[in-house]
Amino acid sequence: MRGQILTRIPRIYRESQHRVSVMDASPTTNERQQAFSMTPAALDSLATDGIRVRYLRLNSGEDHWHLGLQWPQELHTTLVNGEVFAALPAAPAPVHAPWCLTLLTDTLQLAQLQAVRQFVAAQGWRPVAADTLARREDCTVIRLQLEAGLDFHSARHALLVLAEKIGVELVLQAGASQKPPKLACFDMDSTLIQAEVIDELAKIAGVGHQVAEITAAAMRGELDFQQSFRKRMSLLQGFTEQSLSEIAPQLPLMNGAQRLLSALRALGCKTAILSGGFTYFAHYLQANHLEVDVVHANQLEFDAGSLTGGVIEPIVDGARKALLLEELAAEMDLSLDQVIAVGDGANDLPMLSLGALGIAFHAKPKVRAEAPQAIDGFGLDAALYLFGLNDNQIANLLDD
Numbered sequence: 001m002r003g004q005i006l007t008r009i010p011r012i013y014r015e016s017q018h019r020v021s022v023m024d025a026s027p028t029t030n031e032r033q034q035a036f037s038m039t040p041a042a043l044d045s046l047a048t049d050g051i052r053v054r055y056l057r058l059n060s061g062e063d064h065w066h067l068g069l070q071w072p073q074e075l076h077t078t079l080v081n082g083e084v085f086a087a088l089p090a091a092p093a094p095v096h097a098p099w100c101l102t103l104l105t106d107t108l109q110l111a112q113l114q115a116v117r118q119f120v121a122a123q124g125w126r127p128v129a130a131d132t133l134a135r136r137e138d139c140t141v142i143r144l145q146l147e148a149g150l151d152f153h154s155a156r157h158a159l160l161v162l163a164e165k166i167g168v169e170l171v172l173q174a175g176a177s178q179k180p181p182k183l184a185c186f187d188m189d190s191t192l193i194q195a196e197v198i199d200e201l202a203k204i205a206g207v208g209h210q211v212a213e214i215t216a217a218a219m220r221g222e223l224d225f226q227q228s229f230r231k232r233m234s235l236l237q238g239f240t241e242q243s244l245s246e247i248a249p250q251l252p253l254m255n256g257a258q259r260l261l262s263a264l265r266a267l268g269c270k271t272a273i274l275s276g277g278f279t280y281f282a283h284y285l286q287a288n289h290l291e292v293d294v295v296h297a298n299q300l301e302f303d304a305g306s307l308t309g310g311v312i313e314p315i316v317d318g319a320r321k322a323l324l325l326e327e328l329a330a331e332m333d334l335s336l337d338q339v340i341a342v343g344d345g346a347n348d349l350p351m352l353s354l355g356a357l358g359i360a361f362h363a364k365p366k367v368r369a370e371a372p373q374a375i376d377g378f379g380l381d382a383a384l385y386l387f388g389l390n391d392n393q394i395a396n397l398l399d400d
Contacts, residue, residue: 031070031073032071033069033070033085035067035068035085035086036068037064037065038064038065039063040065040121043067043113043114043117044114044118046110048109048110048111048114050071050072051071052069052070052071052108052109053067053068053070053108053113054068054069054070054135055067055068055085055086055088055135055140056068056113056130056131056132056142057086057130057131057132058127058128058129058130058144059129060093060128068085068086068135069110088132088390088391088392089392091392091393092132092388092390093129093145095129095145095176095178095388096128096129096145096175097128097129097146098146098148098174098175099145099147099150099172099173099174099175100143100145100146100173100175100177100388101116101120101143101146101159101171102133102141102142102143102170102171102385102386103116103140103141103142103143103144103169103170104139104140104141104169104375104377104378104382104385105140105169106140106377107138107140108140108142108168112167112168113142115162116144116162116166116168116170119159123148123150123158124148125146125147125150126147126148127145127146128145128147129144130144131390132390133385133390133391134385134390136391139378141382141385143178145175152172152372155172156172157369160368160374169375169376169377169378171373171375173356173357173372173373173386174356177337177357178386178388179388180267180269180388181264181269181339181340181355181387182268182269182270182332182334182338182339183269183270183271183272183328183329183332183338184270184340184341184342185273185274185321185324185340185341185351185355186272186274186275186341186342187321187342187343187348188273188275188277188297189275189276189277190254190344190345191254191342191343191344191348191380192253192254192257192273192285192290192380193252193253194251194253194254194255195251195252196212196215196277197247197277197278198211198277199211199212199215200247201239201243201244201247202235204239204243204247205235205238205239207236210235211232211235211236214228214231214232215228215232218345218346218347219346219347219364219367220364221346221366221367225318225346226315229298230315233307233309233311234309234310237306237307237308237309238306238307241302241305241306242305244300248280248281249288253289253290254361254380255380256379256381256382257289257290257379258289258290259379259381259398260379260380260381260384261291262397263394263397263398264291265291266397267387267397270294270332271293271294272292272295272324272325273286273292273294273297274296274297274321274324274325274341274351275297276298276317276345277298278298278299279295279298280300281297282295294328296316296324298311299312300312317347318348318350321343321347322350322354325341325351325354326354336355337355338355338356339356340355340356340357340358340383341354341355341357342359342361342380343359343361344362344364344367345363345364345367346364346366346367348360348367348371349370349371353371357373357383357386358371358372359371359372359373359375359383359386360373360374360375361375361383362375362376363376373386
């Protein structure tokens with residue numbers, strides 16, 4: 001990842017003691033990039049066509065925003081005076097504000113930043129610091145620290161609307177939660193892996209359409225999970241254990257899953273799978289791919305090497321996931337503000353509401369609307385930015 005961070009120092013021509021122009025500053029031949037310091041009013045007045053924001057910094061106590069901007073070489077612009085692009089710092093500034101708003105996007109356009117700044121100002125929220133956590137070609141992450149007396153639920157919904165309108169992701173969280181957790185709990189299907197295992201089994205058994213309809217309704221919150229689970233399992237009667245062993249190696253990992261789990265391990269964080277799926281597959285992932293400490297999922301019932309179609313109690317539904325999270329935290333002598341949870345379905349909402357962060361990952365609309373936080377357009381490792389880490393720190397964790 002380090003190799004992707006822009007650290008090239010461009011040629012500069014000093015015009016005076018206080019004024020610097022940057023020449024030939026872009027990573028490509030047809031673009032220019034410069035760093036600027038300006039007031040919020042000046043930022044809002046800039047024409048936006050073709051201008052990309054590479055980084056943003058706002059120091060505590062200052063009223064000037066420091067930006068790195070990039071634009072096509074042929075674009076006529078009044079942005080002619082600036083300084084050398086700053087390198088990404090070793091670590092972002094400490095968080096002291098009560099709230100943090102993290103902006104994630106592949107390419108950040110100036111118009112999008114202006115929209116966010118104007119929205120924040122209209123709410124009466126005061127940015128007191130800003131840090132760039134990622135500034136790769138395919139990912140820009142900026143964190144604003146906010147002094148604000150806000151209602152979290154109404155603010156979160158308003159930010160979801162704004163994010164959809166301008167095409168970025170906006171994640172609101174308490175400032176105190178911008179730290180690595182001590183325990184991270186994950187759903188498995190469609191979270192750690194890119195599949196709903198029970199649906200894959202059903203396809204092979206020839207009942208895929210029936211089971212997929214039940215699964216989708218359960219994940220949307222339209223069916224009670226326990227009832228839907230029993231109905232789906234009854235359709236799988238006779239499925240052989242040999243077939244299960246052939247399916248397990250083919251399950252695709254979710255993008256970023258291994259990076260996130262490895263980074264959490266390096267941070268000293270314990271991890272758990274709390275899944276409405278099956279221990280058979282969770283243990284396979286644990287043994288072969290993912291650095292997971294604890295597994296709680298549903299056990300498959302076999303008779304003579306084939307599934308009976310029955311279930312073994314207790315079924316891991318939403319309520320049990322929440323209970324297991326609380327029990328694990330108690331066993332590890334952790335408070336809930338040291339715990340995070342990640343999942344995608346309605347049955348994950350109970351555990352998502354318990355910890356310091358409850359991240360809905362690539363979630364259904366109902367879950368995304370109700371979960372405290374959400375990540376949609378990136379891999380699982382994007383959660384590391386919500387722990388207050390920047391790309392330099394993440395690279396160091398993964399290099400160790």
